[in-house]
Amino acid sequence: MTHWLHQCWSFYARLTVRFPVVRSIVPFIPVVAFWAIVAQSGVFPPAFLPGPLDVLKSFGTLMYKGILPDYMLDSMVRLLVGTGTGIALGVPLGVLVGLSERARKLLWPLLLFFQAIGDIAWLPILLIWFGFSLTTMTVVIVYTVLFPIVLNTALGVRSVPVVLSRAARSLGASPTGVIWHVVLPGALPNIMTGLRNGLGFGWRALIATEIIVGTSGIGFMMFDARRAGSVVEILLGMVVLGLLWYIVDSWVLAPIERATGQRWGLVSSQQ
Amino acid sequence: MANTLRPDSSFGTPVRFPGLLAAVTFLAPLLGLMVLWEVIVRFFEVSPRTFPSVEAVALASWDMLRDGSLVRHVAASLGRVTVGTVLALVVSIPLGVAMGLSSAVSNFFTPLLRFFSVLAGIAWIPIATLWFGYGFGAITFIIFNSVFFVVVYNTLLGVSSIPLSLRRAAASLGANWWAMLTEVILPGALPNIVTGVRTGLGFAWRGLIAAEMIATNVGLGYMLFTARDFYQTEVIVFGMIVIGLLWLLLDRLLLAPLERATIERWGLVVST
Amino acid sequence: MKNLSLNHLSKTYFDPYAGKHVTAVSDVSLSVNQGEFVAIVGPSGCGKTTILNMIAGFLPVSGGEILLDGQPVSGPGSERGVVFQSFALFPWKTVLDNVGFGPKMRGLSKAECDRIAREYLELAGLANAAERYPNELSGGMQQRVGVVRALANNPEVLLMDEPFASVDAQTRMTLQEELTRIWQERRPTIIFITHDVSEAVFLADRVVVLSKGLVLKELNIDLPRPRVWDALMEDDAFKAMSAQVLQLVRSA
Numbered sequence: 001m002t003h004w005l006h007q008c009w010s011f012y013a014r015l016t017v018r019f020p021v022v023r024s025i026v027p028f029i030p031v032v033a034f035w036a037i038v039a040q041s042g043v044f045p046p047a048f049l050p051g052p053l054d055v056l057k058s059f060g061t062l063m064y065k066g067i068l069p070d071y072m073l074d075s076m077v078r079l080l081v082g083t084g085t086g087i088a089l090g091v092p093l094g095v096l097v098g099l100s101e102r103a104r105k106l107l108w109p110l111l112l113f114f115q116a117i118g119d120i121a122w123l124p125i126l127l128i129w130f131g132f133s134l135t136t137m138t139v140v141i142v143y144t145v146l147f148p149i150v151l152n153t154a155l156g157v158r159s160v161p162v163v164l165s166r167a168a169r170s171l172g173a174s175p176t177g178v179i180w181h182v183v184l185p186g187a188l189p190n191i192m193t194g195l196r197n198g199l200g201f202g203w204r205a206l207i208a209t210e211i212i213v214g215t216s217g218i219g220f221m222m223f224d225a226r227r228a229g230s231v232v233e234i235l236l237g238m239v240v241l242g243l244l245w246y247i248v249d250s251w252v253l254a255p256i257e258r259a260t261g262q263r264w265g266l267v268s269s270q271q
Numbered sequence: 272m273a274n275t276l277r278p279d280s281s282f283g284t285p286v287r288f289p290g291l292l293a294a295v296t297f298l299a300p301l302l303g304l305m306v307l308w309e310v311i312v313r314f315f316e317v318s319p320r321t322f323p324s325v326e327a328v329a330l331a332s333w334d335m336l337r338d339g340s341l342v343r344h345v346a347a348s349l350g351r352v353t354v355g356t357v358l359a360l361v362v363s364i365p366l367g368v369a370m371g372l373s374s375a376v377s378n379f380f381t382p383l384l385r386f387f388s389v390l391a392g393i394a395w396i397p398i399a400t401l402w403f404g405y406g407f408g409a410i411t412f413i414i415f416n417s418v419f420f421v422v423v424y425n426t427l428l429g430v431s432s433i434p435l436s437l438r439r440a441a442a443s444l445g446a447n448w449w450a451m452l453t454e455v456i457l458p459g460a461l462p463n464i465v466t467g468v469r470t471g472l473g474f475a476w477r478g479l480i481a482a483e484m485i486a487t488n489v490g491l492g493y494m495l496f497t498a499r500d501f502y503q504t505e506v507i508v509f510g511m512i513v514i515g516l517l518w519l520l521l522d523r524l525l526l527a528p529l530e531r532a533t534i535e536r537w538g539l540v541v542s543t
Numbered sequence: 544m545k546n547l548s549l550n551h552l553s554k555t556y557f558d559p560y561a562g563k564h565v566t567a568v569s570d571v572s573l574s575v576n577q578g579e580f581v582a583i584v585g586p587s588g589c590g591k592t593t594i595l596n597m598i599a600g601f602l603p604v605s606g607g608e609i610l611l612d613g614q615p616v617s618g619p620g621s622e623r624g625v626v627f628q629s630f631a632l633f634p635w636k637t638v639l640d641n642v643g644f645g646p647k648m649r650g651l652s653k654a655e656c657d658r659i660a661r662e663y664l665e666l667a668g669l670a671n672a673a674e675r676y677p678n679e680l681s682g683g684m685q686q687r688v689g690v691v692r693a694l695a696n697n698p699e700v701l702l703m704d705e706p707f708a709s710v711d712a713q714t715r716m717t718l719q720e721e722l723t724r725i726w727q728e729r730r731p732t733i734i735f736i737t738h739d740v741s742e743a744v745f746l747a748d749r750v751v752v753l754s755k756g757l758v759l760k761e762l763n764i765d766l767p768r769p770r771v772w773d774a775l776m777e778d779d780a781f782k783a784m785s786a787q788v789l790q791l792v793r794s795a
Contacts, residue, residue, distance in 0.1 A: 006557050013559035024382040031383060048402065109297045110304060116522065117515035120480045120492070124499040124507050129321065200389075204474070208393045208481040219394075226397035234397045238390060245389045439601050440631040444696055445621030445648035454644070458635040533635075 024250065050232045055239060058232045067221075072240070075217040078134070079206050082141025083199060090146045090198075091191060094153025095179065098187070104154070111150060119144035119205040123212060137209045144205040145198040152194025156187030192257040199253065203245055323505035328512070331505040340494075345513065347490040351407065352479055355414025356472065363419045364464060367426025368456060377431040384424040391471070392417035392478030396486065405486050413478045418471035425467025429460030462534045469526040476518055547598070547700055547732065549573040551607035553756075554593050567593040569756035570607070575700075578730040582743035584788065585753035586795055591736045594753075595704050598734065599625050611699065621645055624698030624731075628705045630685045632677040638664070638688050639673040645696030663691040666725060683714035690722065694731065703735045707742070716772050719745055723770055740789045744781060745770055750788055754795030762788060 016023045032052050038044070039051030046054075062068035097104050097111075119140050130136045160183055168182045184191075210219025218237050225233035309325040311317065319327060335341035371377050395413055403409040433456065441455045483492025491514055498506035554568040568590040575581050583591045596602040598609055600619040609616045616623065624645075632641050640647075642663055643656035651659070664670050667687040677685055686706055693701055707715045723746060726733060737743050743750050744764055752759040766781060775781045 006559070007562070010557075010559040010562040014562070017560065023378070027379050027381075027383045028386070105296065106300050109300045112523070113301060113515050113519060116518040117511050118477050118480060118518065120477055120484070121495060121511045121514045123484070124495045125322075125504065125511070127499055128502060128504065128507075203389075204393050204477065208396075208477070211393070211396055212481065212484055222394070222397040226401055229401075231398070231401060234401065238394055238398065241394050242386050242390045246386050249389070250385070434629065434631065436627045436629050436631040437633065439599070439619065440625065440627060440633075441644070442601070442619035443599055443621065443623060443625040443702075444645040444692070446644075447648075450648055454636075455633065458633070461635070 047229070047231060050235060054232050055236050058236050059240075062233075062236070068240070071216055071218050071221050072244070075206060075210065075219070078137055078141060078217065079199075079202060082138050082206070083145050083195075083202055085138070085142045086145030086149055086198060086202070087195065089142070090149030090194075091153050093146075094150040094191075094194070095157055095183065095187075097150065098154040098157025099179075099183070111147060115147040115151075119201070120208055123209065127213065132213050132215065136213065137206070140205050140209050141202045145202040148198035148201060149191070149194040152190045152197065153187055156190025156194075157183055159190065160186035189257070189260045192253075192260050196249070196253045196257055200245070200249070203241075207241065319504060320502045321504065323508050327505035328509045331503075332509045335506070335509070341513070344489060344491050344494045345517070347487075348479060348483065348492070349517070351410050351490070352414055352472075352475060355411040356418050356468075356475060358411075359415045359418035359471070360422060360468070363422040364426050367423040367464075368430050368452070368460065370423070371427040371430025371460065372456070374431060377427050380427065381424070384420060384427065387416075387420040388424050391420045392474040393481050396478075396482050399482075400486050405488075407487075409486050410479065410482045410490075413482045414475045417475035417478045418468070421471035421474065422464065422467040425463045425470070426460055429463025429467075430456055432463070433459035462530070465526070465530045465533055469522070469530060472521070472526065476521075480514065546577055546612065547575040547734075548610045549594070549598070549607070550610065552594065552597065552604060552609065553606035554590070554597060554602065555605045566756055568597075568605075571753070571756070571758055572607075573751060573758065575732060575734065577699075577732050580726060580733045580735065580746060580748045581751060582735045582737060582747035582749070583751045583753055584737055584740055584743045584792055585759075586792060587738065588755075589753040589795065590756040591753050592704060595625075595702050595734065595736050598700070599623055599702050621648065621696045622699045624693030624696055624701045626686075626689050626693050626701065626703040626706045628708050630677070630682075630689045630709070632685055632688055632692070634677050636676075637673065638669065638675050638677065638680070641677065641688060642692045642695050644692065649696075659695050663695040664688075666694075666728070667691045667721070681714075682710045683718060686710060686718060687721065690725070694725070694729065699732060701731045701733045703733060705736050705738070708737070708739075715742075720771060722746065723768065727769065738792075740792060741785045744785045744788060745772070745775060752788060752791045752795070754792075759795055760791055 012022075036052050039046070039049050039054075059068070093107075097107050122140060122143060123136070126136045126139055130139070164182050164186060165178050168178045173181060206217070207219035207222075210217040211223040214220030214223070218241055222234045222237035225231070225237070305325060312322060312324045317324075323331075332341070369376075370380055392413055395416055396409075399409040399412045403412055437455060437459065438451065441451055446454060479490075480492040480495075483490035484496040487493055491510055495507055495510040495514075498504075498510070550572055552568055552571045553566070555564050555566045557563075558565050571590070571594060573581075583594065585591050593602065597604050598616065600616055600623065611622065619625075632638075633644070636644070639657060639660050643660035646656040646659050647653075661670065661673065664673055667690065669684060669687055669691075672680060672684060672688070677688070680688070686709075689706065690703075707718050710718065719742060735743070735746060744766075747764055750762045750764060752762070762784065764784060766775070766778070766784070
């Protein structure tokens with residue numbers, strides 16, 4: 001009996017070595033099973049808690065109708081546009097704050113305060129200025145993404161050892177050359193962390209914005225479904241959200257962050 | 272660090288208020304911004320429907336303080352955050368400890384927790400209003416799960432990264448299970464727990480504001496959102512400042528020092 | 544006369560990645576008298592750390608038994624103190640609280656614990672470090688704290704798992720001399736694991752050579768005490784014994 005158990009355990013262990021993805025997926029199986037059982041048992045009415053199969057069916061229907069891909073695309077595009085703008089604005093600002101003590105003293109309290117206000121709190125006034133438009137959503141995302149990027153870039157820049165800049169200067173680099181060849185690569189691990197955090201916050205901000213003021217996108221889909229009382233789509237939206245972000249974070253962002261962080265040393269981060 | 276105590280060290284040294292100096296340097300740029308704000312509004316004759324002047328905001332704040340509406344909203348928001356957070360901590364920390372003690376259990380649950388951490392807070396708003404209706408229940412639920420998943424995950428991480436040799440050392444020095452928990456496990460996991468609380472509260476605060484915009488009739492988020500209907504920009508800006516200040520106070524005066532005190536003092540590294 | 548005896552000790556465990564059972568310790572029998580300093584040496588993977596972990600009670604025994612003063616041991620306990628290679632000091636406790644941890648677990652008052660702790664810190668020459676945190680100390684100092692922390696509990700046996708492997712060579716020599724000094728003053732029973740042959744010969748009364756989970760040979764070290772590196776480094780008897788042990792280890 002124990003021999004058989006041992007063989008199963010051994011099989012699983014070797015499987016996870018060959019396919020590390022198994023480790024990430026297997027724990028979800030009992031959760032989904034539990035969900036299915038609870039939904040089936042009727043403890044909660046189906047209007048409250050549909051089962052995984054219903055959600056799956058809805059996924060199929062919405063994909064087929066093209067609605068889900070459209071919404072996903074809308075959400076992703078907004079996120080990418082906002083993030084791209086955030087990086088374009090945030091990295092230079094972060095470098096400035098990191099390099100110049102005066103800039104830091106001036107801007108740091110402002111950055112902290114505005115970060116504390118938070119993205120969502122800007123919605124009402126943005127709605128007054130830009131209405132229920134794409135601009136509003138983009139501004140919110142840029143705002144959200146900006147702070148982790150600026151703060152982490154600044155941290156990264158400041159943690160590049162001074163000796164490295166000096167070495168570069170003594171080898172004939174110009175000030176811009178130092179920034180390009182020493183400071184930016186040196187800060188890259190922290191920038192990646194900032195990017196990862198920023199995207200996480202941006203993702204949430206996007207969903208919140210879509211829920212509150214959206215006309216399309218996954219967040220909107222969930223809120224609209226709530227209004228129509230269609231629970232299945234709410235759950236579907238949540239599952240899609242979670243999966244999308246989980247996949248992007250675990251298999252794209254985290255490895256990049258680890259690859260730069262591990263190659264070049266420890267990474268500390270600002271929340 | 273020198274261990275010598277000079278008995279007369281309290282005399283003759285200049286009186287210092289490091290806290291006060293830090294506060295002043297911190298506030299200076301903000302005050303500067305306020306001045307800039309007032310100048311721009313006046314110079315460009317900005318319509319009050321677009322952006323309020325400093326006085327308008329000051330007046331609005333005075334009004335709201337006087338008629339108690341500010342207190343009502345702040346109390347509602349803070350009340351929800353407190354209840355939701357305390358509930359979440361009471362459940363999540365013991366759960367995280369229990370899960371972290373066994374490496375098999377913690378490895379198994381880590382992907383699950385990370386998944387739900389991603390969903391924490393805002394994404395639950397539609398379904399929360401469905402399950403709990405509008406108001407206190409739904410919002411507290413949002414707060415709860417914003418904090419819950421993140422803290423369980425971080426607690427689990429903290430506990431499981433306590434070196435085995437430390438637990439063995441305690442055992443070989445005669446520690447029973449209670450001593451092990453209070454003297455080794457909890458202190459060892461504390462940096463991660465605090466980081467988790469800080470992150471979770473960040474999500475919770477944002478989730479709170481978002482949820483209050485659509486799911487209730489009292490609270491800071493609500494105050495902001497309804498002011499929009501009447502173009503009361505001075506109320507909105509005032510509300511934003513209050514929200515910012517509250518979070519700053521909470522984070523900088525409570526959470527960040529707690530995090531620094533544990534990590535820096537003990538020379539520990541927070542596992543990520 | 545309290546003593547420790549290992550009778551036909553064995554340890555096997557299942558390795559899921561290899562898919563089969565692995566034998567770490569085949570059959571080891573050993574008898575240690577009170578106050579004796581025994582060193583166990585052997586190449587990597589010979590099972591010496593496993594044996595120590597079993598005596599300490601961290602690992603269950605697969606076969607055979609471990610008797611302390613005639614009673615079988617089970618689980619960790621304060622009568623078997625352990626000194627770890629990684630020092631294992633509690634980073635959130637001061638040096639004083641670390642050393643006083645054992646007495647605290649025994650239920651002594653804070654004042655008593657502090658008194659005992661200071662006494663042992665004095666013994667290790669670390670009285671000034673009492674209020675510091677472990678991460679403020681050097682590796683050598685941390686390990687001295689580790690040693691007296693275990694000693695402060697008055698264990699019947701002190702188990703030392705390659706305790707000086709993580710410090711630099713000069714500090715190691717100093718620590719070895721200090722250990723013998725403390726041992727001669729307090730005379731605990733010590734079981735010392737190491738892969739460094741000259742360390743074993745320097746420290747011990749008896750050296751046990753282990754190979755592939757079995758005892759290869761035991762040697763009595765009858766060099767006079769106190770032992771000091773300056774003297775012994777050129778001593779012929781020391782060199783001969785070291786060479787003998789080394790040859791046994793390398794042939795294993």
